[in-house]
Amino acid sequence: MKLVVVSALLCAMLALITAADPPAKQHVEKRTYCTCARYSGWTKYGNRNYRYINTPMTWAQAQRYCQYMNANLASVHNLWEYRMIQRVIYYATHTYKTTWIGGSDAQQEGYWFWIDGTRFRYAFWCRGEPNNLHRREHCMHMNFTGSKCMNDIPCNYRYPFVCVRK
Incomplete structure (x- = not known):
């Protein structure tokens, strides 16, 4: 029962975060992806x-x-x-x-x-x-x-x- 509640809360939290992100924030996320690729050893x-x-x-x-x-x-x-x-x-x-x-x-x-x-x-x-x-x-x-x-x-x-x- 606790796992279902935690999963539901996590999904709800991710949905709120995604909905609250302005377009400029999405651009920052793309730059973060490039930074992660560099740090992954490539x-x-x-x-x-x-x-x-x-x-x-x-x-x-x-x-x-x-x-x-x-x-x-x-x-x-x-x-x-x-x-x-x-x-x-x-x-x-x-x-x-x-x-x-x-x-x-x-x-x-x-x-x-x-x-x-x-x-x-x-x-x-x-x-x-x-x-x-x-x-x-x-x-x-x-x-x-x-x-x-x-x-x-x-x-x-x-x-x-x-x-x-x-």
Whole structure:
């Protein structure tokens, strides 16, 4: 009985608050939404938003986690974007941690794709990479070695990752 009364009071209170809001107040609410998005861990760059997840997962688990947030593992289209993703990682960890991004050649060796379907036109490969060591390196991570470059690595290894969404 108490739950029904509390629910009814809560609904009535929300209805009164909504009815009392002047049009200017609604504009403020939209600005609040943008502020909340910024504080939720997403960083905007151009028309895309990035989020660093510091939980080590396999590449496939990381992609599934990104999809849960309506995103994908990050694709990289130029050096500026690569540097931006590095900054997202650095701000979260105060270091340049080795991190999954959305590149893979698991479908066919040597044909790299971005998981979000964008064209693979840019890569900042480390020297001698991708090398498909032991014929089992089909996923991409970044910030490898002191050069902080891209490397191919087995997909079942566990790393933190960066998601991107529009």
